[in-house]
Amino acid sequence: MALKLFRHARIYTPLMGGCPAAGDEQGKLAVYEDGCFLVEDGCFLAVGATRDVEGHLKGRAADREFDLGGAAVVPGFVDPHTHACFAALREEEFSMRLEGKSYLEILQAGGGILSSVRAVRSASDEALFAFSRSLLESTLLYGTTTIEIKSGYGLDVETELRMLRVIDRLGRETPQTVVPTFMGAHAVPEEFRGNPEGYVTLLREEMLPAVARQGIARFCDIFCEEGVFSVEQSRRVLERAREHGLRLKVHADEVHDLGGAVLAGELRAVSAEHLLAASDAGIEAMRRSGVVAVLLPATAYSLRKPFARARTMVEKGVPVALATDLNPGSCFCTSMPFVLSLAVMGMELTPEEALTGATLNAAWAVGTAHDAGSLEPGKMADFLVLDGETPAVFAYASGARPIKSVWKLGERVA
Template sequence: MENNKIDLLIHNIGLLITMQEGDKPRTGSSMSGVGDLKNGAIAVQDGKIFAVGPEEEVRAQLAGMAITHELDAEGRLVTPGLVDPHTHLVHGGSRENELSLKLKGVSYLDILAQGGGILSTVQATRQATEEELFLKAKGSLDTMLLYGATTVEAKSGYGLTLADELKQLQVAQKLNESHPVDVVSTFMGAHAMPVEYKGREEEYVDVIIHEMLPEVKRRGLAEFCDVFCEHGVFTIEQSRRILSAAKELGFGIKIHADEIEPMGGAELAGELECISAEHLLAASNEGFAAMQRAGTVAVCLPATSFNLRAKNHARARTMIEVGVPVALSTDYNPGSSPTESMQIVMTLGCLNLGLTPEEVLTAMTINAAYAIGRADAVGSLEVGKQADIVVFNAYNLAYLPYHFGINHVNTVVKKGEVVVSAGCLCSQAFDSSAAGAAHAKAVR
C-alpha cells in the first residue's frame, strides 16, 4: 500500500545546499558547484528524502499527503550532514603532556621514537576496558554530532595486538549500532611498530597479514584497511604487502601517505587503486598524477598540520587543479589533532589550504562520502538518500569558516529524526535503538 504520509517537512530554508552528486567524486571546477537554491524545502519519509527543492515545488508534490511534523528553518542555511572520513575515534588516554615538547621544537617522529606519541596511546588503550573505551568514544561522537557530523570513519591502530585491535573495532561496532551517527570502521593494525617487535619488524608485518587481517575479516569488524606509510613506521614495501593482502581478502584499502617525508605513498595509493590517501603534505606531483589516474580521493587534514606547527600544508589547491578529488577531515586523535570539530577544519581548509567555502563543503560532504564508500547513501540531499541534514545558525555558506571557534549548528536530522535541536542533543534519539538501550542497561 502506498505511503501517503510525510514524516518531516523542513521548510522556510533561506539557502539550501543540495550537493547533488553525479556518479563520481567532485574534481576541478566541479568542487565549486554546490547546488544552492533560495527558499527551499525538504520532505522526509521513512528516514529518506522524498522531495527536495524550491518550497513551492515541494509543497505541490505533497498535495494531499499528511505531514506529521514540520520544522521551520527560519531562513537559515541548510546543508547535507557532514561526513568525517578520517578519525581515530576509539582510544584510551590523552597526550596533553606532549604540548610542551612540541613548543620546544621536538618533532612528531622524535616524540614517537622516545616512546611517546602513538605508542603512549597504545599503552593507554591496552590498559582500558572495552566499557571505558566505549564511554570515552561515545563522548567524542556526541560532540561530533553536535558539530554537524552525521557519518564518521573510525580507525583502530592503538592496540597493535590482535586482542586489542579487536577490542577497538568491537567498540566502534557497538557505537555504530547504538548511536545516531553512522560509524564506518577501518582496521589499522599497521599504525605503528609495537615496542615488543623492535628489531623484528617483518615478523609484525606477517602477524598483520596472516593473523590480524583474516580474523578481522572473519568477524566482519572492519570494511577498510589502512597503513601508516612513513619514515620510521612502515616502508613502501611493507605497506604494499599489507594493503595487497587486505585487498585480496576483500577490504577496501587506504593509506596514510607522505605526511612528513616524501616516501612515494601517493604513488603507491595510485598503483594499488586505494579508495583514499590521507595527509599528503609531502606528496609529489607524480603521486598526485597516480592518484588522479586511479580516482583515489585525497583526504586532507589541515587541523593536524596546524596542530603540529607544520611549515607546509597539503597542496590541496594543486590537487584540485590536476583533477584529484579532495576531501577534508578532522583526523580526530589524542596526539596530532585532538579536535572533534569539522567546523574548525572548515576555517583551516580556507586559510591554510586555500580552498573556497564551496570547495570546503564539497570536501566535507559528497567527496568525504566517496572516501569511505558511502556516496550512495549520504553526502548530498537527493531523493532516495538518507535524510542526514544540518540546519546552521547562519544565512550563507561563507559565514561558517569566517566566524570561527564556535558551533554554528542549530539542528541536526539523522535518517529523518531530529537528533540535535537548538544546539542540544535530543535524548530520545539515543534511546530509540534496541542496541543502544541494551548497552545503556549493561553499563549502568
C-alpha cells in the first residue's frame, strides 16, 4: 500500500501502557500542536512532531500527502458496548417510559428484550444483516471505527448462533472492526417463563459449548439484574463460559445494586457495564481486579436515571470506558460524540478523560488495545479529523457532529 504523510494536525491521543488508564492517567494525553503522521499498509508508521516524523522517511518520498489545516486529530472511537444486531425498532416503548413504566415492568409485560427476540427469530439472515448494517453505517458517520456487538435477541441455540454469524459477516463486509460477544443470557425467554434455572442449564450445557465450537464470539456477557439473572446464576454461567475459552463481561447493577460489580471483580472480568447503581464495594472490587467500568450515559439519559458515578470511579482508580449501548429499546443511540458530551456535562469527566474512555480504555474493554484506541506506531491507522481545535469540541458543540472526516486503516471512509 502507498506511504501516506499527514501534515499540520493538532494531535491528541492517549498512549498505550501495560494496562487500561486509571486515576490521574485517564486524563493524560500526548499532544502535538504541529503534528504529523505516516501511514503505511493501513497502520501508523510514525506519529508526533513534524520534524521527528519526517526523519522516518529517510530520504523516501511519500506517495501521497494530506494537509489537515491545523484541525484536531484523535483516535477513531471504539464503542465497547452495543446490541447493534437487531431487526426492528421499539419506538413505542419510549412513550411507555414517559408514562412512567419502568424498564423491568416493560420487560415483564413481554416487551423490551423479548419483543426484539420475537423480531429477530422471525427475520431472515439477509434482513437481519441489512438492518444491522444500516446501524453500523450511522455509527461510522459518527466516528466509530471499532465496535463491539452482542448477540442476545435469539435466546435459543439456533438463533444465537445465527446472530453471531451475522455479526461476523458485519465485520467482514463493513469498514469497521467488529468484536462479537455472546449474550444468550440477556433475558429469560418466554418458553422458560417461570423456569429460569432451566434456561441457565440450557446456557451452560448446550449454548456455550455450541458457541465455543462455532468460534466467532470472543466474550460472554450476562444481564445480572433483579428479575433477570441472579448473582449466583450469573457466576455459574460465566464460569462455564471461561471453561470454554470466552473472556467475561457483566451487565452489572444497571437498575439495582445486586452485586454484579462485585461479581465482576471476583471473576476478574474484562469489564463491568452500566453500573448506574454500583455500590462503593462494587467500585472497590473493580479497582482491585483492574476491571474496566464501561459506562453508558446515553442509556441513563434515555431512561431518565441518574448517571453512573464516573467521577468517583476515576478518583478511586477504576479505568472508565464509554459506550453508546446502541439497542432498539432503552437507548437507540449511534453517536459517540453525544456520549462524550454527556460524559463531560453530566458525569463530570474532563474532555481528556472522556476521550480516553471512548478510545484506549474502550479498546482495552474489548481486547483490541494493541491494535486500536490510540495514535501510535504499529496500530491501525483509525483516526478522526475534527471540526475543532481540541477534544473539548465534543462537549462544546452539544448535539452536533464535530467531525470533518473518518479514516479507517488510513483510508477515508466517511
